[in-house]
Amino acid sequence: MKQVLIRWTGLALVAALFFALGYYERGVSEDGKASAATAKQLREAFDQGQALGTVRDQVVTVYVDRDRVIEGKTKTIIQKVPVYVSEAADRACTVNAGFVRVHDASAAGLPAPDPAGAADEAGSGIALSAVAETVAGNYGACEQNANQLTQLQALLKQYQDKQGGSQ
Numbered sequence: 257m258k259q260v261l262i263r264w265t266g267l268a269l270v271a272a273l274f275f276a277l278g279y280y281e282r283g284v285s286e287d288g289k290a291s292a293a294t295a296k297q298l299r300e301a302f303d304q305g306q307a308l309g310t311v312r313d314q315v316v317t318v319y320v321d322r323d324r325v326i327e328g329k330t331k332t333i334i335q336k337v338p339v340y341v342s343e344a345a346d347r348a349c350t351v352n353a354g355f356v357r358v359h360d361a362s363a364a365g366l367p368a369p370d371p372a373g374a375a376d377e378a379g380s381g382i383a384l385s386a387v388a389e390t391v392a393g394n395y396g397a398c399e400q401n402a403n404q405l406t407q408l409q410a411l412l413k414q415y416q417d418k419q420g421g422s423q
Contacts, residue, residue, distance in 0.1 A: 318410075338385060351379070352379060353376050
């Protein structure tokens with residue numbers, strides 16, 4: 257009877273040992289799978305980050321190049337104002353204070369100034385050529401803003417394309 261008890265105890269110990277080893281191996285295997293999955297996710301995230309960085313760099317380069325072209329054209333136009341608006345035209349055309357008030361309010365995004373009065377009819381002392389330079393500069397700045405918006409939209413579109421179209 258004692259031998260039977262020893263055999264059953266030994267058999268139970270062997271079974272417990274096999275169970276423990278199997279349990280341990282399953283844990284190691286699951287940890288390995290989890291580590292492999294995490295490594296894969298990190299690798300994919302890194303690759304995606306690299307791709308997005310490349311897209312960003314390309315868009316920024318295009319934006320900066322285009323912006324320089326716009327800036328150059330604007331400077332050229334401003335430099336040519338004296339060709340198109342002569343000193344004689346400056347003397348012949350009086351830019352009144354009312355025009356200056358309306359222009360400045362518009363440029364600042366403010367509401368229209370109070371109704372014009374006698375003071376608005378007086379000359380402002382600003383030459384017509386200065387108005388032309390200011391307007392050309394403003395239009396150049398607007399074109400640069402439009403270029404920036406266009407490039408930002410292109411960047412967003414390319415980011416979305418790289419991420420599989422997700423929003």
